[in-house]
Amino acid sequence: MATYICLTREGAEESDLRELADRITALGGTLETRSAGGRTLLITKADSAVVLEAxxxxxxxxxxxxxxxxPHPLAGREACPERTVVDIGGVRIGGGRPVLIAGPCSAENPDVLMEAAAAVKASGASMLRVGIFKPRTSPYSYQGLGRDGLSALRDARQEFGLPIVSEVMSVRDLDAVADSVDLMQVGARNMQNYSLLVEIGRTGRPVLLKRGMAATVADWLNAAEYLLAYGCRDVVLCERGIRTFERTTRFTLDLNAVPVVKELSHLPVIVDPSHGTGASRYVAPMSAAAIAAGADGLIVEVHPRPDEALSDGDQSLDFEQFHALSAHVGRIAGALDTGLAAAPESLMAGSLPTRNSRAHD
Amino acid sequence: MATYICLTREGAEESDLRELADRITALGGTLETRSAGGRTLLITKADSAVVLEAxxxxxxxxxxxxxxxxPHPLAGREACPERTVVDIGGVRIGGGRPVLIAGPCSAENPDVLMEAAAAVKASGASMLRVGIFKPRTSPYSYQGLGRDGLSALRDARQEFGLPIVSEVMSVRDLDAVADSVDLMQVGARNMQNYSLLVEIGRTGRPVLLKRGMAATVADWLNAAEYLLAYGCRDVVLCERGIRTFERTTRFTLDLNAVPVVKELSHLPVIVDPSHGTGASRYVAPMSAAAIAAGADGLIVEVHPRPDEALSDGDQSLDFEQFHALSAHVGRIAGALDTGLAAAPESLMAGSLPTRNSRAHD
Amino acid sequence: MATYICLTREGAEESDLRELADRITALGGTLETRSAGGRTLLITKADSAVVLEAxxxxxxxxxxxxxxxxPHPLAGREACPERTVVDIGGVRIGGGRPVLIAGPCSAENPDVLMEAAAAVKASGASMLRVGIFKPRTSPYSYQGLGRDGLSALRDARQEFGLPIVSEVMSVRDLDAVADSVDLMQVGARNMQNYSLLVEIGRTGRPVLLKRGMAATVADWLNAAEYLLAYGCRDVVLCERGIRTFERTTRFTLDLNAVPVVKELSHLPVIVDPSHGTGASRYVAPMSAAAIAAGADGLIVEVHPRPDEALSDGDQSLDFEQFHALSAHVGRIAGALDTGLAAAPESLMAGSLPTRNSRAHD
Amino acid sequence: MATYICLTREGAEESDLRELADRITALGGTLETRSAGGRTLLITKADSAVVLEAxxxxxxxxxxxxxxxxPHPLAGREACPERTVVDIGGVRIGGGRPVLIAGPCSAENPDVLMEAAAAVKASGASMLRVGIFKPRTSPYSYQGLGRDGLSALRDARQEFGLPIVSEVMSVRDLDAVADSVDLMQVGARNMQNYSLLVEIGRTGRPVLLKRGMAATVADWLNAAEYLLAYGCRDVVLCERGIRTFERTTRFTLDLNAVPVVKELSHLPVIVDPSHGTGASRYVAPMSAAAIAAGADGLIVEVHPRPDEALSDGDQSLDFEQFHALSAHVGRIAGALDTGLAAAPESLMAGSLPTRNSRAHD
Incomplete structure (x- = not known):
């Protein structure tokens, strides 16, 4: 039994597809349709691959x-003759120049965010990361600003002209987050939250997909496949450490995944050394290693005063450490005949990626 | 800084709590409130434990x-002088007699479900498990009947009088599932989907919480803590295998977790040998081992014709194998001076647990 | 290219084999010989399996x-029409009745050993385990009595008539240990110490082979294959916990390995719940679970006064706990229509297994 | 109870130490002695740290x-005010310039070795690695040339002037290997073969200590502690991949261990990307990453014709790939303001490190 996955042309109507379904049924095959952003995804099966493909x-x-x-029809290397470059407000992830994304673990208050945004931009970051919905292990820990923080994100975006990356934890918040950030993050703990993946996929918006802490590379690409199958085109993968027996680091940052993903997929892959190691003193060497391994970027936690951070202070860099890290990874990038990606020259207010406008063109 | 977690009396109003908040503030402490089913959860902190507790x-x-x-204020052993017994339609989980839960991985069609329900009941199962929302690794795999399957669950429940366990994957489906099943399952892949845990917690309904495949026992109890902190009282833990380097089994079923959980928590714990091993031929020995280790029950995949199952056929028992397994674990339970829990004598239609009626009494 | 592994008849001389080698060379194949106890092991290869086998x-x-x-020519299930039963001084491991092996982690002094031997025998143990060479993580920890302890082993063996299991850590000590114990143990840390396996194999003496903490079942059976290929016939496998991310237990005792090994190999398999969990309070439930899973025996650490033990006190049972455990696992064995193996009626002084006498008959 | 580990002056006699032992006994303490190369190691304990230290x-x-x-008295960071630099025939490991060690997995025949030695030297390797004793998972796989290969090592050493690294698997071969190679390797499978560590330690010769595949960093440093406690001074640590659930790579090369070891120990650490990934196509990116992470060198498998290699062909580079790798990691080293270590200008025949000559000076 051969299977083909198809994307219809934009604007294809159900009535247009009925005839195709009839012909495939006549071949003894099956056709299943799913809404995928502005298009329809077809899962077609028939005994003969040749006849079905024709x-x-x-x-x-x-x-x-x-x-x-x-294994991964849309996310796999063969699906795309060229590597996917994800353009976020002018910052190209996967375009050859590593992208430096930085910011505080959580926007505890707007001032911390503004302070951090100014500092990381000055030190070479081209995108701003910040958490407002925080997946905390304990229900009694600080859970983030929540929706109240979205306006702070929009303010920082406008003031500093940096595209924003932030996590969405629930379908309840999906529309609100999509209207406020440039790159929505799916966290490690939600990597196999398939109902979230489906709904995010349908927005057609770019996604940063963190690897689950027990996810094989195959599992991870399957999660990307969900996003792509439901309408996303722009998926950035992010290695952030897996669970192993080792205890000197909080997780084991698996840099092997960088060349492995480059081989198995056309999607760009970045690295999160902050969560991956759980200790600020290991962030700089692992950042340099990630770039040398071929990563398309880094996402790093930076806080004005890590000792006072309400979450993840142990793994956050202060401004001085981040400035040094940026210079350090810039030298590594230089040795690879490239350099860090620049911040966008002008990021228009309201210029968030249109939903589904360019999905699977 | 001392912290106490409190549950208010039912019916306590915000105005009633304001005075308490004022007094704690006067002590230099803080009080944070969260809705927890019919009550309010208070997170209180102050410098002096003695003064705050008074x-x-x-x-x-x-x-x-x-x-x-x-570590786990509500889920930990010290929170409850006696072990929690979860009563699901008359079937007591944690009450001394191991509970046998069985059924097909997915209700591919109502006939399969009815056929399986009849067989597993005849062989000693006291609850029926069945999936209608299926978290599948590939977006192109069979995804379950979805909402269309809920009526089949209700039909099977009424016809055979067995309480139903089924997974809820999304907050979108929460109300519909809560109205059709006796025990809602949170799957391994959603164990740290905190927004799902919060909303399920608020229903106050009993939950079967599977261990995530990368979750330490501490992580797992923290997930239970979320459910309890938001209004659940009845949480049943379920060990279902963790990710390790070993490849002869799909996961490594971690039976050590049974005595560990018994030591660290007052919540009952059951075992899923089907997903834990991924191979039907290992289900019987690991079921016997789980009961011998002290598990409060088993949840086992059974299918009329495993070869034809649309999902998880490799790990499903056929009716004959399940019948033998039931007898086998019954003998083990006998050696422990007990026996398997019986099916409920009469399970009223419409007798689903009332939401929040008995949360934290 | 087909490969066959052969054992020659006892007494076959090199000259006898030359002709065979010539004939295989004439077929375009190869023959490699290795000393395997009293016999020779042949590794033969040729293009045609049929011709070579003929x-x-x-x-x-x-x-x-x-x-x-x-995968495992000698250790695999197909190598042996019947399961291997290892007879140690009259105690049959793999013969249907689970064997209870117990004793102190280390023979700190002869009195502790004698005291423990008397107690474990009285409570139903049929073999005595005791360490005199101890593989300790730190070079400054107590390293065991070493060779000075061998006479204590012989004394205990004679006085109580229990066969002795003890670890051999170095080829330097191999002869001395072989002359003093009934069942030589290869520890987890030496499971892939191939030069030790080869030399032990050549003695033809029975071996207890512990699973390495990073060993897949396939690795473990390959280690058994080394022993068998060099002259052992009697290998008892022992599951003792693998390294995973879980931290409530020192290792993760992998009981799944019991039915897996039963499927893949003809060798008996026992379980060490003491090292596997690292905590005496988990030993009883995991012992019961191991027997229920089908293990051929248990090896348990017992010490007169665990608090005073020079090694592994946390995981040692005291006499009362061991007595209860023995009764408990006896009931589980009873539920499986069997019972614990009895201690040998008379264990002759000097009746240690002859080397190679029955290797591969 | 305070503990101090001491090294005596060279030439200290037992009689000299008796007086010290008496004085410590008089304090209520204990003194235990162990032979450690040309010196004696003292393990001293007493109630008062101050009195004992005085x-x-x-x-x-x-x-x-x-x-x-x-945790690691001799191997830990505090034991040594300056980082240890291990000098192997003029090649300084840990001296700032990363060292490139390369060669075939096994010296299948002298020609392969000579061919590889010439090529890797021409491409920038400063040391030659080659296996003659091979720890193979299957007893029927090619086991290396064994002792017959030692002369080939000496020949290659003399002809190309490169110091030799080779594994020693058994105490039986220890003297022979020590007389033929510059840096003895302890393989991953023998990392906790303590009797081998003790005997190697007593030679006082430099050791390359590979991390066990289930070894935490703490376990690994404890193995180094054994070597140091018995007389080695020059231990080079080597990360070579740990066992995890991930399956796209043979092991998970844990580069986090590089900065972790730099923090916890004064010993140099190199990386083996060949065994760590198990795939030649991942060797170059992971080599670059290792250097960027701060590794003191690389050990890489190179074979004239990887397809024909009798072991580890999948992970071996051919000469062209190695040449490219050398240039690539050279650029990374350049970005770190250094460059690769050069081969020794003249390596005297017979200039193998004297045993114990400089142990712990």
Whole structure:
């Protein structure tokens, strides 16, 4: 039994697809449809790969055809002749120049965020990361500003012109987050929260997908496949450490995943050395190592006063440490004949990526 | 700084709590409130444990006080003088007699469900498990019947009088699932989906909480703590295998967790040998081992024709194998001076646990 | 290219084998010989499995032929039509009745050993375990009595008539240990110490092979294969916990390995819940679980006064706890229609297994 | 109870130490002695740290005193005011310039070795690695040339002037290997083979200590502690991958260990990306990453024709790939303001490190 995954042309109507479904049924095959952003995803099966592919190729409704018998039809290396470059407000992730994303673990208050944004921009960050919904292990720990923090994100975005990365933890908050940030993050603990992946996928918006702490690379690419299958085009993978028996680091940052992902997928991959190690003193060497391994960027926790941070202070750099890290990884990038990506020249207010506008073109 | 977690008396109003908040503030402490089912959860802190505890004890609004400096204030062993027994339609989990829960991985169609329900009941199961929302690794795999399957659950429940366990994957489906099943399951992949835990907690309904595949026992009890802190009282823990380097089994079923959980928590713990091993031929020995280790029950995948199952066929028992397993674990339970829990004598239609009616009494 | 592993008849001389080697060379194949106790092991390869097998079958020098293309030619399930039963001084491991092996982690002095031997025998142990060479993580920790302890082992053996299990850590001590104990143990840390395996194998003496803490079941069976390929016939496997991310137990005792090994190998398998959990309070439930899972025995640390033990006191049972454990696992064995193996009626002084006498008959 | 570990002055006699032992006994303390190369190691304990330290400081027999209550008295960071630089025939490991060690997994025949030695030297390697004793998972796999290969090592050493690294697997071969190689390797599978560590330690010769695949960093430093406590001074640590659940790489190369070891120990640390990943295509990026993380060198498998290698062909680079790797990591080292270590200008025949000559001076 051969399987092909297809994306229809934009604007294809259900009635247009009925004829195709009939023809595939006539071949003894099956066609299942799913809404995927502005398009429809088709899961087609038939006994003969040749006959099925011919039928799909002939259909005016079908825009792209992917081999469904590969492990990751849309996320796999063969799905895309060229590597995917994800453009976030002018910052190109996967475009050759490593991207430095930095900011506080949580926006405890707008002042901390503004202070950090100014400092990381001055030190070479081209995007700002900040948490307002925080997945905390204990229900009694500080849980982030929540929706009240979204306006602080928009303010920082406008004032410093840096695209914003922030985590979305619940479908309840999806629309609000999508309207305030440039790159939505799916955290490690939600990597296999499939209902969240489906709904985020349908927005067609770019996603930063962190690797689950028990996720094999195959699991991780399957999570990316969910996002792509439901309408995302722009997925950035992020290695952030896996669970092992070792105890000197909070997790084991798995840099092997960088060349492995480059081989198995066309998607860009960045590295989070802050959560991956859990200790600020290991962030600089592991950042340099990540860039040398070929990562497309770093996402680093920076706080004005790590000792006072309400979460993750142990793994946050202060401004001076981040400035040194930026120079250090810049030298490594230089040795690879490139340099760090620059911040966008002008990031328009209200210029958040349109939903689904460019999904799977 | 001392921390106490408190549950207010039912019906306590915000105005009633304001005075308490003022008194704690006057002590230099803090009081934070969260809605927890029909009550309010208070997170109180002050420099002096003695003074703070005295203030809380004196308050008419405070029903119960827990030591917030323990790792798991509500889920930990010290929170409850006696072990929690979770009563699901008359089936008591944690009450001394191991409970046998069985059924198909997914209700592919109502007939399979009815066929399986009849067989597992005849062989000694006292509850029926069945998936209608399926967290599948690939977006192209069969995803379950979804909401369309809920009526099949209700039909099976009524016809066979067995309480139903089924997974809820999204807050979108929470109300619908809560109205159709007796025991809502949080799957391994959602164990740290905190926004789901919070909303389920608020229903006050019983929950089967599977251990995440990278979750330490401490992480798992923290997830239970979320449920308890937001209004659940009845949490059943379920060990289902962790990720290790070993490859002969799909996961490594960690039976050590059974005595560990018994030591650290008052909550009952059952074992899923089907997902834990991923192979039907290992289910019987690991079931026997789980009961011998002290587990309060088993949840086992059973399918009329495992070869034809749309998901997890490799790990499903057929009816004959399940019948043998039931007899086998019954003998083990007998050696422990007990026996398997019986199915409920009469399970009323519409007798689903009332939401929050008995949360934290 | 087909591979067959052969054992020659006892007494086959090199000259006898030369002709066979010539014939295999004439077929375009190869023959490599290795000393394996009283016999010779042949590793033969040729293009045609049929032709090679015919040649080997015809040879009067070849006693047994094993398929070298199977993962574990000698240790694998197919190598032996019946399960191997290892007879240690009359105690049959793998013979249906679980064997209880117990004793102190280390023989700190002869009195402790004698005291423990008397107690564990009275409570139902049929073999005595005791360490005199101790693999300690720190070079400054107590390292065991060493060779000075061997006479204590012999004294205890004679006085109580229990066969002795003790670890051998170095080829330097191999002869001395072989002359004093009934069952030599290879510890987890030496499971892939191949030069030790080879030399132990050549003695032809029974071996208790503990699983390495990072060893897959396949690795473990390969270590057994070394012992068998060099002359052992009697290998008892012992699960003792693997390294995982979980921290409430010192290791994760992997009981799944019991049914897995039963499926993949003909060798008996026992379980060490003391090292596997690292905590005496988990030893009883995990012992019961091991027997329920089908283990052929248990090896348990017992000390007169665990608080005073020079090593592993945290995981040692006192006499009363061991007595209760023995009764408890006896009941579990009873539920499986069997009972614990009895101690040997009379264990002759000097009746240690002869070296190689029965290797591969 | 305070513990101090001491090294005596060279030439201290047992009689000299008796007086010290008497004085410590008079304090109510204990003194245990162990032979440690040309010196004696003292393990001293007493109730009062101050009194004990004063006694030891006063003794003319005591050359150095280490705090025995630290996790790794000799291997830990505090034991040595400056980082240890290990000089192997003029190549300084840990001296600032990363050292490139390369060669074939096994010297299948002298020609392969000579061919590889010429090529890796031409491409910038400063030391030659080659296996003649091979720890193979299967007893039927190629086991290396064994002792017959030692002369080939000496020939290559003399012809190319590169110091040799090779594994010693058994105490039986220890003297022979010590007389033929510059840096003896303890393999991952023998990292906790304590009797081997003790005997190697007593030679006082430099050791490359690979991390066990289940070894925490603490376990690894304890193994180094064994070597140091028995007479080695020059231990080079080598990260080579740990066992995790991930399956795209053979092991998970744990580069986090590089900065962790730099923090916890004064010993140099190098990285083996060949065994760590198990795939030649990941060796270059992980080599660059290792250097960027701060590793003191690399040990890389190189073979003239990897497809024909009798072991580890999948992970071996060919000459062209190694040449590119050398240039690549050279650029990374350049970005860190250093460069690769050069091969020794002249390596005298017979200039193998004298045993114990400089142990603990």
């Amino acid at each position: 039928e799909l190729t002939r259909s005016a409704q079908v825009a792209r055809i992917f081999d469904g018998d590969r | 203030e809380l004890t004196r308050s008419a609004q405070v029903a119960r006080i827990f030591d917030g400096d323990r | 040649e080997l079958t015809r040879s009067a020098q070849v006693a047994r032929i094993f398929d070298g293309d199977r | 006694e030891l400081t006063r003794s003319a027999q005591v050359a150095r005193i280490f705090d025995g209550d630290r």
